[in-house]
Amino acid sequence: MSSKRIDNFGKINRDKIISFNWEKKNYFGYEGDTLASALLANNIKIVGRSFKYHRPRGIMSCGVEESGALVTIGSLEKRDPNVRATSQELYQGLEASGQNAFPNVNFDFGEINNYLSRFFAAGFYYKTFMGVPPFEWGSGTSIWMFFEKIIRKAAGMGKLSRLADPDSYEHAHDFCDILIVGSGPAGIAAAKEAADKKLDVILVEQDSLLGGDQIAEKEFDTNKTLQELKGLGVRIMNRTTAFGLYDNCVIGLIERVTDHIYYDKKDIPRQRFWTIRAKHIIVGSGSLERHIAFNNNDIPGVMTVNAAKHYLNRYGVLTGKDIVIATNNDSVYNTADLLSQAGAKVVILDSRKEVKLDNFNNNIQVKFETVPYSINGSRKIKSIDIADANHQPYSKIDSISCDQVLISGGWSPAVHLLSHRGVKAKWNAENLCFLPGDTKEKITMIGSARGIWNKSDCIKSGIAGALDAMHHMGLSKTNYFFPKEGGWSNPIQPLYEVKYNKSRSKSFVDYQHDVTADDVRLAHREGFISVEHLKRYTTLGMANDQGKMGNIIGLSLMADLLDKDIPEVGTTVFRPPYTPVSIGALAGRNVGKHFRPLRVTPMHQWNLDHGAIMIDVGLYQRPWYFPKNNETLSESYIRETTTVRKSVGVCDVTSLGKIAIQGPDATEFINRVYSNAFAKLPIGKTRYGIMLRDDGIVMDDGTSWRLSENEYLMTTSTAQAGKVMSWLEELLQTRWTDLKVNVTSVSEQWAAAAISGPKSREAIKNCLENPSLIENKNLPFMGFVSANLKDGTPCRIVRISFSGELGYEIYIGSDYANSMMDLIWKEVQNYNGCLYGLEALGALRVEKGHVTGAELDGRVTIEDAGLGKMASTKKSYIGSAMRTRGSLSANKDREQLVGFFPVDKKETFDAGTIVCEKNKIKGSGIGRITSVTHSPELGHWIGIGFVQGGKEKWHNTTLIGSDPVRNKQMEIEVVSPHMIDPEGKRMHA
Amino acid sequence: MIRIKCPYCGERDHSEFTYGGDASINYPSLDASEAEWTEAIFFRKNIKGFQKETWHHLNGCRMWLEVERSTITHEIKSVKPCHPDLQKLMELKK
Numbered sequence A: 001m002s003s004k005r006i007d008n009f010g011k012i013n014r015d016k017i018i019s020f021n022w023e024k025k026n027y028f029g030y031e032g033d034t035l036a037s038a039l040l041a042n043n044i045k046i047v048g049r050s051f052k053y054h055r056p057r058g059i060m061s062c063g064v065e066e067s068g069a070l071v072t073i074g075s076l077e078k079r080d081p082n083v084r085a086t087s088q089e090l091y092q093g094l095e096a097s098g099q100n101a102f103p104n105v106n107f108d109f110g111e112i113n114n115y116l117s118r119f120f121a122a123g124f125y126y127k128t129f130m131g132v133p134p135f136e137w138g139s140g141t142s143i144w145m146f147f148e149k150i151i152r153k154a155a156g157m158g159k160l161s162r163l164a165d166p167d168s169y170e171h172a173h174d175f176c177d178i179l180i181v182g183s184g185p186a187g188i189a190a191a192k193e194a195a196d197k198k199l200d201v202i203l204v205e206q207d208s209l210l211g212g213d214q215i216a217e218k219e220f221d222t223n224k225t226l227q228e229l230k231g232l233g234v235r236i237m238n239r240t241t242a243f244g245l246y247d248n249c250v251i252g253l254i255e256r257v258t259d260h261i262y263y264d265k266k267d268i269p270r271q272r273f274w275t276i277r278a279k280h281i282i283v284g285s286g287s288l289e290r291h292i293a294f295n296n297n298d299i300p301g302v303m304t305v306n307a308a309k310h311y312l313n314r315y316g317v318l319t320g321k322d323i324v325i326a327t328n329n330d331s332v333y334n335t336a337d338l339l340s341q342a343g344a345k346v347v348i349l350d351s352r353k354e355v356k357l358d359n360f361n362n363n364i365q366v367k368f369e370t371v372p373y374s375i376n377g378s379r380k381i382k383s384i385d386i387a388d389a390n391h392q393p394y395s396k397i398d399s400i401s402c403d404q405v406l407i408s409g410g411w412s413p414a415v416h417l418l419s420h421r422g423v424k425a426k427w428n429a430e431n432l433c434f435l436p437g438d439t440k441e442k443i444t445m446i447g448s449a450r451g452i453w454n455k456s457d458c459i460k461s462g463i464a465g466a467l468d469a470m471h472h473m474g475l476s477k478t479n480y481f482f483p484k485e486g487g488w489s490n491p492i493q494p495l496y497e498v499k500y501n502k503s504r505s506k507s508f509v510d511y512q513h514d515v516t517a518d519d520v521r522l523a524h525r526e527g528f529i530s531v532e533h534l535k536r537y538t539t540l541g542m543a544n545d546q547g548k549m550g551n552i553i554g555l556s557l558m559a560d561l562l563d564k565d566i567p568e569v570g571t572t573v574f575r576p577p578y579t580p581v582s583i584g585a586l587a588g589r590n591v592g593k594h595f596r597p598l599r600v601t602p603m604h605q606w607n608l609d610h611g612a613i614m615i616d617v618g619l620y621q622r623p624w625y626f627p628k629n630n631e632t633l634s635e636s637y638i639r640e641t642t643t644v645r646k647s648v649g650v651c652d653v654t655s656l657g658k659i660a661i662q663g664p665d666a667t668e669f670i671n672r673v674y675s676n677a678f679a680k681l682p683i684g685k686t687r688y689g690i691m692l693r694d695d696g697i698v699m700d701d702g703t704s705w706r707l708s709e710n711e712y713l714m715t716t717s718t719a720q721a722g723k724v725m726s727w728l729e730e731l732l733q734t735r736w737t738d739l740k741v742n743v744t745s746v747s748e749q750w751a752a753a754a755i756s757g758p759k760s761r762e763a764i765k766n767c768l769e770n771p772s773l774i775e776n777k778n779l780p781f782m783g784f785v786s787a788n789l790k791d792g793t794p795c796r797i798v799r800i801s802f803s804g805e806l807g808y809e810i811y812i813g814s815d816y817a818n819s820m821m822d823l824i825w826k827e828v829q830n831y832n833g834c835l836y837g838l839e840a841l842g843a844l845r846v847e848k849g850h851v852t853g854a855e856l857d858g859r860v861t862i863e864d865a866g867l868g869k870m871a872s873t874k875k876s877y878i879g880s881a882m883r884t885r886g887s888l889s890a891n892k893d894r895e896q897l898v899g900f901f902p903v904d905k906k907e908t909f910d911a912g913t914i915v916c917e918k919n920k921i922k923g924s925g926i927g928r929i930t931s932v933t934h935s936p937e938l939g940h941w942i943g944i945g946f947v948q949g950g951k952e953k954w955h956n957t958t959l960i961g962s963d964p965v966r967n968k969q970m971e972i973e974v975v976s977p978h979m980i981d982p983e984g985k986r987m988h989a
Numbered sequence B: 001m002i003r004i005k006c007p008y009c010g011e012r013d014h015s016e017f018t019y020g021g022d023a024s025i026n027y028p029s030l031d032a033s034e035a036e037w038t039e040a041i042f043f044r045k046n047i048k049g050f051q052k053e054t055w056h057h058l059n060g061c062r063m064w065l066e067v068e069r070s071t072i073t074h075e076i077k078s079v080k081p082c083h084p085d086l087q088k089l090m091e092l093k094k
């Protein structure tokens, strides 16, 4: 194959040759090439296969709007599908391959779909699978699932590697005065103007080089521009895409840090996700050239006109020798001239009657009032049939042999970023494009993104944009005005589709999703007359180019069918991202163990040193169990549970929430937030309390200790600690602003250990300076004392029990947690005690029927939880008016807390098991098991949970525990949730 | 991203805050009737335009703020502490 690279054109560095691999063969390109330009230079025409029909596709543009050259870069875990070859810079050793083809893009079995195309028209899925799930719910999902696999394999894009992404990504933040998107003539002018006034300016460019469309101008020097801007202090971010614009001038950028080089070290991220907060945003995002729908307008060799100019003047590639340009506007004439100078034979088909241009090259043949009708060829262009523009229905009047067809159906300003802000674009009938609408936000559109076509006006608009920004910032009083949009010598003429006169045409509107003009007409016939419906039914504009090339054609076809104008049909809203953003960049460093913050208690290392296996509980890591001699989890927790009931055990309970409540109204405050009485809690005593939400449902439970007249320490559950703190702050700051109370989170300041079991008192005594402080008479159940450990460290000891045994919790300043644990552990060992973890803690509390977050799940009232006695009838408190509200109290059959035993004591069950009546095993049943454990004391599995009507209703009935997830069923019986020592003798001992 | 001007901390991203609820509600007294509480808890206007809402500066000064925000544009018209004493304090600070 001959090279298409020509001398004396282009800005690539011909001294630096780069080898790369395409479809397992080696090729050469130059520094400065994109993959697309290197493929074109090597005369590779077919680079992919289309989405539905598997038609051969070539390179169709030179930028982000690319619809044909979507390729896969890299292999194995580095495989990156759906990369636009037009944006991918070439680097030494780059590996790339085509997509959606088997065995390869040159010979693809899937091409048979092209001949079966009438089966794949718009709405194919919906029609074929109507009555079949998921389109209609019912039984028989398997039919859809069977076909889905085949369809998904045949239709689609590149494949993911399914391996973990080895690259690293970063999130970064910054601020500036003015952020300018786009470094075309307008953006550069704006940057210079603003930087000149000493403003902090960031200039964002998605390309590797600055300049925008000027890069394709021979005399434009991108490096000189770069140095000039840097000298003015402009912060330049190239290879960076502004993918989304958000409230308050917050803009999202993706910086491609190493995508343009081969880099496999981890010290630099592959991409950086920037969130920048600017005072003003100037958008000079340019405009995109549209194509025209006509038969076979997708044959490899079809390209936008401006792309051919860039390939010639930037990359030194002459993409065709016999070129036909089809257009309806003036923008092609300069390119035609350049292509002709480079040696191509050029014919222009201009749909207009005539044009008047200065200094036009007379070697170029222009056929006025002529439009492209159909391309002949399948894998490459052989010739093009042309039609008379004024003679409809169109028909072939002549044929021109050629190897390339360049199209320009007009230009669409890239209004995407403004559209992200909810600003509707306005149709401009003179220039046949949507122009940016008005916004009150601090966003200014400049350059061709504003619909300004000629360069000198673009520069003027850039300067005006900078002045506009400074005016809004109150920094400038200079008058400014924006040049009028447009700027061509001859008006553009509408030309969206040249309708093919025969059946089975392939006039593509959206190349990426293989949506044809006929598909749009079919959708209309079937009643889809709103643009949003049309879009979803045909999938027009829903591929990863988001309709950058095809949207306007789709709209114009729809307008035609509805006999309306384009603005009446409307436009679809663009949403972020402007170009695809990798999931890795969104995740940043928040992956693996950094997915969320990790909280550890001050005795974390102590626990690990003593053999703890840890478990994640919310953000915390807590000891799960402490295995001895290779014990399994269940062997370990059963031993730990038994030891606690028999002698003594120690457990880290630091993760409980702790809140200091202080102030003259502290008692009043605490009495209002808890459902049970707190007004008369004596100093030195603690009380278990329940908090309800405004709507009467249980929010959390915990304890509060009265430290002095005006001071309390509140504990909360681990899970609700943050929520309770915010809630107390809300009540004090928004509702009860007259109360003189201060709340402070002291969760991090206090470490705590529970010491439980009949020997706990003896063990703790030996740790204290004054052992008599915790004698039964000095420290009764629910009392607390301030004490000193033997080493003199002050602590607080509360006599409280979650296990049902005699028990204490010792609270100590976090810094002293480890020395406290050393001291306690030494004494506990003397009584053959153990360390216990969360699993044993759970077993102990299930045996006692204590509720936790698994039970208090936000649907449970205080009565449902069997704690009705804790709802005071003598005072008003949060939730008191609502807890007995009609809908809660009228239903006598609400789910009540109960205990569960398996009927066959050898059976086990799991949390999540649904409780059903015999012979009525369906739906959500009549209850659920929320927590289970093996009870060493009872010698079998037990559970707690809820059942409608409670124990009263079912205690003599055998029910069924149904566990559809584990495909398990067992007979169960309902018992009291208080399965061990229901009178509480042990904890009062 | 909504940016909220906390009277104490300055302008911050909304991700530092949590949304509370409708700031225009006068919660009834604790001994008020079920009907009054039902009205206060469950019935909300679906405002198109500016509404008063509470935001908690959770990862900042932890102040509860009354924010007047447009439900159409996210424009924020005013921000002030919910607590009247804090309001006065912030006035003095100015």
Ligand SMILES: [Zn+2]
Residues within 6 Å of the ligand: B006, B007, B008, B009, B010, B057, B060, B061, B062, B063
């Ligand atoms: Zn704040």
